[in-house]
Amino acid sequence: xxxxxxxxxxxxxxxxxxxxxxxxxxxxxxxxxxxxxxxxxxxxxxxxxxxxxxxxxxxxxxxxxxxxxxxxxxxxxxxxxxxxxxxxxxxxx
Amino acid sequence: xxxxxxxxxxxxxxxxxxxxxxxxxxxxxxxxxxxxxxxxxxxxxxxxxxxxxxxxxxxxxxxxxxxxxxxxxxxxxxxxxxxxxxxxxxxxxxxxxxxxxxxxxxxxxxxxxxxxxxxxxxxxxxxxxxxxxxxxxxxxxxxxxxxxxxxxxxxxxxxxxxxxxxxxxxxxxxxxxxxxxxxxxxxxxxxxxxxxxxxxxxxxxxxxxxxxxxxxxxxxxxxxxxxxxxxxxxxxxxxxxxxxxxxxxxxxxxxxxxxxxxxxxxxxxxxxxxxxxxxxxxxxxxxxxxxxxxxxxxxxxxxxxxxxxxxxxxx
Numbered sequence: 001x002x003x004x005x006x007x008x009x010x011x012x013x014x015x016x017x018x019x020x021x022x023x024x025x026x027x028x029x030x031x032x033x034x035x036x037x038x039x040x041x042x043x044x045x046x047x048x049x050x051x052x053x054x055x056x057x058x059x060x061x062x063x064x065x066x067x068x069x070x071x072x073x074x075x076x077x078x079x080x081x082x083x084x085x086x087x088x089x090x091x092x093x
Numbered sequence: 094x095x096x097x098x099x100x101x102x103x104x105x106x107x108x109x110x111x112x113x114x115x116x117x118x119x120x121x122x123x124x125x126x127x128x129x130x131x132x133x134x135x136x137x138x139x140x141x142x143x144x145x146x147x148x149x150x151x152x153x154x155x156x157x158x159x160x161x162x163x164x165x166x167x168x169x170x171x172x173x174x175x176x177x178x179x180x181x182x183x184x185x186x187x188x189x190x191x192x193x194x195x196x197x198x199x200x201x202x203x204x205x206x207x208x209x210x211x212x213x214x215x216x217x218x219x220x221x222x223x224x225x226x227x228x229x230x231x232x233x234x235x236x237x238x239x240x241x242x243x244x245x246x247x248x249x250x251x252x253x254x255x256x257x258x259x260x261x262x263x264x265x266x267x268x269x270x271x272x273x274x275x276x277x278x279x280x281x282x283x284x285x286x287x288x289x290x291x292x293x294x295x296x297x298x299x300x301x302x303x304x305x306x307x308x309x310x311x312x313x314x315x316x317x318x319x320x321x322x323x324x325x326x327x328x329x330x331x332x333x334x335x336x337x338x339x340x341x342x343x344x345x346x347x348x349x350x351x352x353x354x355x356x357x358x359x360x361x362x363x364x365x366x367x368x369x370x371x372x373x374x375x376x377x378x379x380x381x382x383x384x385x386x387x388x389x390x391x392x393x394x395x396x397x398x399x400x401x402x403x404x405x406x407x408x
Contacts, residue, residue: 011161013300015365016196017383019262026383029363031353041357045385052385054360078350083196083300083364 021068030084178270185212189269191384206342206368229287232313
């Protein structure tokens with residue numbers, strides 16, 4: 001059975017860092033990896049342990065932050081002076 | 094009717110003449126006629142002393158939150174401007190700076206770079222009024238002279254309310270150290286809030302919308318910058334190390350979209366501002382204002398590959 005988003009998406013802007021699921025989640029980059037394929041790279045830090053990891057996500061992909069799970073809803077490239085961003089929605093198993 | 098003073102320039106006209114002749118960049122000379130000065134004098138509103146605090150910065154309301162923080166709550170935070178944390182060289186320390194959920198790296202990185210080499214400058218720009226409010230002094234373009242690039246002091250007073258997640262955790266710049274009594278250090282939050290108030294809202298400071306003005310608004314001085322690829326490795330190493338030795342704040346702006354893939358592999362956040370946090374022996378440590386993902390012991394070849402601009406601030 002496929003899990004579905006359970007709440008409104010959270011929008012994460014490139015170059016900014018967010019507090020999600022007791023972790024610090026920074027958006028390192030958002031770009032078109034190949035024609036039509038957008039990717040975002042996130043740095044996920046656990047302040048409690050000091051552990052950090054870097055992950056690449058694509059649209060419709062899953063993202064685990066600590067014990068929380070998210071689905072990547074949309075990834076949008078930078079344009080017109082606006083930074084790129086992605087939106088993720090919490091999912092319940 | 095001819096007035097006695099028609100043949101003499103007023104102090105205001107003299108001021109205008111000097112500024113026009115100097116030009117916005119202080120370089121080119123342009124011809125100025127008395128008729129032009131009279132037109133200028135008549136065309137503008139009656140001269141008035143620039144207010145110390147701009148009207149936009151006088152309101153008591155908390156600067157509006159960004160659209161993506163709709164759930165954020167306004168909360169009073171009882172803290173202290175400065176707290177010396179364990180291992181800190183001084184109360185104002187670079188590790189006090191942790192960016193929050195607004196894209197103002199261009200601003201908080203300036204605070205980080207200054208805090209690292211001249212912490213007393215930070216102390217001089219923010220004052221605890223003793224009544225739960227704080228006053229931050231920026232250097233902004235105001236009034237007539239501001240049209241020509243001149244800057245003057247502008248004070249912004251803010252209170253101790255901040256946008257939080259409802260549990261005391263700020264959603265924008267984070268708290269610094271904590272004192273023995275449990276009170277958090279607030280200077281970064283206070284200065285960022287004053288900046289947001291000056292610009293109108295937290296959304297107005299998002300994403301570098303105010304660009305270079307932020308650096309000048311903090312320092313009051315013009316900013317020197319270079320493209321790192323314009324210098325040889327030896328020249329670039331020497332220049333950064335000299336700035337470090339002279340306690341000059343230095344900022345590094347990473348490349349953007351076209352090189353994102355490469356930068357990401359190198360652990361560099363794209364289109365992001367870092368602050369110099371150490372230099373020596375041809376190696377450099379760059380502080381990420383996120384408070385994490387710093388770049389440690391990188392060389393100038395790494396800097397040339399990943400950064401498009403280096404800014405040297407003058408205080």
